[in-house]
Amino acid sequence: MWRELQYLIHNFLPAGLQMDITQSYFEFLGLPVSYQLDQQALSERARELQKTLHPDRFSHLSDRERRLSVQYTAYLNEAVATLKNPLTRAQYLLQLEGVDTFSESRVQLDPMFLMQQMELREAVESIPDADDPEAEIEEQLQVVEQQMQELRQQFATFCVQNSPSALEAAAACVRKMQFIDKLGREIELLEDQLFDD
Amino acid sequence: MALLQIAEPGQSPEPHQRKLAVGIDLGTTNSLVATVRSGDAATLADEGGSHLLPSVVRYTEQGVVIGQAALAQASVDPFNTIVSVKRLMGRGAKDLKGLHGEAVYRFADREGGMPFLQTVAGDKSPVEISGEILKTLKARALATLDGELEGAVITVPAYFDDAQRQATKDAAQLAGIKVLRLLNEPTAAAVAYGLDEGAEGVIAVYDLGGGTFDISILRLNKGVFEVLSTGGDSALGGDDFDLALAQWFLEQLGGAEVVAGESRYLTEKARWTKEQLTDNESVRVELDHGGQKVELDVTRELFDGLINDLVGKTVRACRRALKDADVTADEVLEVVMVGGSTRVPLVRSRVEKFFNRKPHIDIDPDRVVAVGAAIQADVLAGNKPDSEMLLLDVLPLSLGLETMGGLAEKVIHRNTSIPVARAQEFTTYQDGQTAMMIHVVQGERELISDCRSLAQFVLRGIPPMAAGAAKIRVSFQVDADGLLSVSAKELSTGVESEIQVKPSYGLADNEIAAMLKASYSNAEEDMQARSLREQQVEADRLLVSLDQAIETDGATLLTAEEIKHLQEQMAILLALRNGEDYKAIEYGVQVLAQASDFFAARRMDQSIKNALKGHSVDEIEGNT
Numbered sequence A: 001m002w003r004e005l006q007y008l009i010h011n012f013l014p015a016g017l018q019m020d021i022t023q024s025y026f027e028f029l030g031l032p033v034s035y036q037l038d039q040q041a042l043s044e045r046a047r048e049l050q051k052t053l054h055p056d057r058f059s060h061l062s063d064r065e066r067r068l069s070v071q072y073t074a075y076l077n078e079a080v081a082t083l084k085n086p087l088t089r090a091q092y093l094l095q096l097e098g099v100d101t102f103s104e105s106r107v108q109l110d111p112m113f114l115m116q117q118m119e120l121r122e123a124v125e126s127i128p129d130a131d132d133p134e135a136e137i138e139e140q141l142q143v144v145e146q147q148m149q150e151l152r153q154q155f156a157t158f159c160v161q162n163s164p165s166a167l168e169a170a171a172a173c174v175r176k177m178q179f180i181d182k183l184g185r186e187i188e189l190l191e192d193q194l195f196d197d
Numbered sequence B: 001m002a003l004l005q006i007a008e009p010g011q012s013p014e015p016h017q018r019k020l021a022v023g024i025d026l027g028t029t030n031s032l033v034a035t036v037r038s039g040d041a042a043t044l045a046d047e048g049g050s051h052l053l054p055s056v057v058r059y060t061e062q063g064v065v066i067g068q069a070a071l072a073q074a075s076v077d078p079f080n081t082i083v084s085v086k087r088l089m090g091r092g093a094k095d096l097k098g099l100h101g102e103a104v105y106r107f108a109d110r111e112g113g114m115p116f117l118q119t120v121a122g123d124k125s126p127v128e129i130s131g132e133i134l135k136t137l138k139a140r141a142l143a144t145l146d147g148e149l150e151g152a153v154i155t156v157p158a159y160f161d162d163a164q165r166q167a168t169k170d171a172a173q174l175a176g177i178k179v180l181r182l183l184n185e186p187t188a189a190a191v192a193y194g195l196d197e198g199a200e201g202v203i204a205v206y207d208l209g210g211g212t213f214d215i216s217i218l219r220l221n222k223g224v225f226e227v228l229s230t231g232g233d234s235a236l237g238g239d240d241f242d243l244a245l246a247q248w249f250l251e252q253l254g255g256a257e258v259v260a261g262e263s264r265y266l267t268e269k270a271r272w273t274k275e276q277l278t279d280n281e282s283v284r285v286e287l288d289h290g291g292q293k294v295e296l297d298v299t300r301e302l303f304d305g306l307i308n309d310l311v312g313k314t315v316r317a318c319r320r321a322l323k324d325a326d327v328t329a330d331e332v333l334e335v336v337m338v339g340g341s342t343r344v345p346l347v348r349s350r351v352e353k354f355f356n357r358k359p360h361i362d363i364d365p366d367r368v369v370a371v372g373a374a375i376q377a378d379v380l381a382g383n384k385p386d387s388e389m390l391l392l393d394v395l396p397l398s399l400g401l402e403t404m405g406g407l408a409e410k411v412i413h414r415n416t417s418i419p420v421a422r423a424q425e426f427t428t429y430q431d432g433q434t435a436m437m438i439h440v441v442q443g444e445r446e447l448i449s450d451c452r453s454l455a456q457f458v459l460r461g462i463p464p465m466a467a468g469a470a471k472i473r474v475s476f477q478v479d480a481d482g483l484l485s486v487s488a489k490e491l492s493t494g495v496e497s498e499i500q501v502k503p504s505y506g507l508a509d510n511e512i513a514a515m516l517k518a519s520y521s522n523a524e525e526d527m528q529a530r531s532l533r534e535q536q537v538e539a540d541r542l543l544v545s546l547d548q549a550i551e552t553d554g555a556t557l558l559t560a561e562e563i564k565h566l567q568e569q570m571a572i573l574l575a576l577r578n579g580e581d582y583k584a585i586e587y588g589v590q591v592l593a594q595a596s597d598f599f600a601a602r603r604m605d606q607s608i609k610n611a612l613k614g615h616s617v618d619e620i621e622g623n624t
Helices: A002-010 A039-053 A063-084 A086-096 A111-125 A133-160 A164-195 B068-072 B093-098 B100-104 B126-144 B162-174 B185-192 B238-252 B260-279 B300-325 B345-355 B368-380 B509-518 B523-557 B560-577 B582-611 B616-623
Strands: B020-026 B030-037 B040-043 B056-059 B064-066 B081-083 B117-119 B122-124 B149-156 B179-184 B201-208 B213-221 B224-233 B282-289 B292-299 B332-338 B390-392 B399-403 B407-412 B420-426 B436-442 B452-460 B472-478 B484-490 B498-503
Touching (some): A039 A063, A039 B224, A039 B390, A039 B582, A063 A086, A063 B420, A063 B523, A086 A164, A111 A133, A111 A164, B020 B185, B030 B126, B030 B368, B040 B368, B056 B068, B056 B126, B064 B068, B068 B081, B122 B126, B126 B162, B149 B162, B162 B179, B162 B452, B179 B185, B179 B368, B185 B201, B185 B224, B201 B345, B213 B300, B224 B300, B238 B260, B238 B292, B238 B300, B260 B282, B260 B300, B300 B345, B332 B345, B332 B368, B399 B472, B407 B420, B436 B472, B436 B484, B452 B484, B523 B560, B523 B582
Parallel strands (some): B020 B149, B201 B332, B224 B390
Antiparallel strands (some): B020 B030, B030 B040, B117 B122, B201 B213, B282 B292, B399 B407, B420 B472, B452 B498
């Protein structure tokens, strides 16, 4: 790795070899720009592109071509991973509209939502002391999933309305999703701690 | 328009024009080499007819002995006879304390993280020792087959981290083998089973070798093998079963102090006992202990009890891998068993119970990985241009950076599809700060000290600015082999920072070069000849692929002037290529590659358009 690293530093890729992709993930994959996504179509397009772009298709060709193919395939994998997940897909759509929720550190959320989340969090924290922690975890995961589903629907609705206020509402939706997603992951982590080893 | 008369590798080769490519299973206990001949993939035997090469290297004053002959002397000459060297690959001296089996070696006191073993032939790194095994396999392939070796697909446990993969690639370099791909062992096994033909759905590959355990969940679809998740333990295998049994022997013998040779003797006896218990319910073992003979009866039940926790650990890893892949045990269509240790009855029964279906054991579990690697090597060498087969892997362990307070911040999560690229931005925290320390780690834990350190480097030459004003972008890129490269750049000024790298484990470039040199008798001349050959091959690749590209796409993607310019550049490189100066050829390759970059990029964009032809335009226009 360190060898490669020195190599990269001293020979920073020339402009010609830098991947030149100005297309969005949707365009790159030949999919309509929309929150509603045909997962089957996504997998099929991804597979077709992998067959064209993957470095293994260039293994008997020159070094340069292999490196270019690594960059393209990396972009493809990033595109697929981002669009596949409903939360990152929503975030990406917002990014295309100029709203960056990927790297925000402090956000304002409505107090009602926060109250609700605090209660949820308390319930999760008391899981290890419950009589049947496994059932308790299952229940909380369902609550999380249900809330996510509602927010996804709201987001999809705001998404198709073309107005600044709808965009703001869609962003608020995503911030809530991020919050709930984090809670979901914490519950899964707790599950691992309680039942593995 | 063909300018050069060089056979294009991808085009319907005559039998004698086939590129020689092999698959190599570099195992903890045994290694194998396989190739595809007249359509069939098979492992290659040595002159004595044996396919398995024991992964044992013995250093003597007269030279190096590899394989069966070395294994025979393992307990007589324990310090010079290295077994299970795979367990030392990419490991640091500190890790060795956890590997009880290897404690018998004498480690040299050296600078740097990589442990060197003291032998009569001098200090040897695990990379060199593995290189000896690879050299033997290469020689076997060349003796059996005709012609020059194009390259090899070498398999590694899916769970190998970056340092372990890099060490494997370095060993191949020492052995003079071009690595076409580092392929994960479970993926190779799935390929060998030919599960792509007709089969569609989710499969699980359970791979328990001598020293490593892997579980991979794959989805098969129209020739594409997509790894969904992978898990395991790179320090758990059949050797641990032997050790558990050897420990029990020792207890029966009264727990006497053991010397190096005797501990090896007991583990060999334990291995024999384990193998007997595969087909027998009980076995009588004779132990020679301090001059007296001791007889012990070992039942399968007793053995199962000794290894039950170890097997349980693998089942838990299966559960986690399913969860990571987001599939249930019921959705798994097929279970494939790989690795000699899956012959242990308890392993089979517990895996069968967990997945609730009979696992595949029809292909010899010792050979299945090498066979799969050979099939992939055949495709990668360009012998099967129409093949639809494509193997897509994931990153087995998260990659991250050290942040304040000794915490690890993940940059790329485990089970992300590779190749992958991610960048992270950092800033300075002091006014006028001109240097920054970056520590790259791999692993799932929160604390840096619990993760594997891959490399540390210092960014220097950051222009002095107010705290927080500099923006340093650190880019991670993982290639299809699972190998990481890192680069860094200061964004506000565009200054590329000078970097000093201190590898945590592994060999630096100059160490590899020195080892290569030392391995030749006429060092200087041989090195020259080899470098010349390598550069000529690289030049040929570039010329052939460009020639082909111009022929197929020149008319549509290039202007007449661009073609003329490229062909002039190609003629220059061809002239250099036929000379003797490898440095000039290397330079010529760089110049031509740069001059043709724009063309490669245009072709890539055209491929994307073609791959999506018929879908994209209407759908996108209809929805924006």
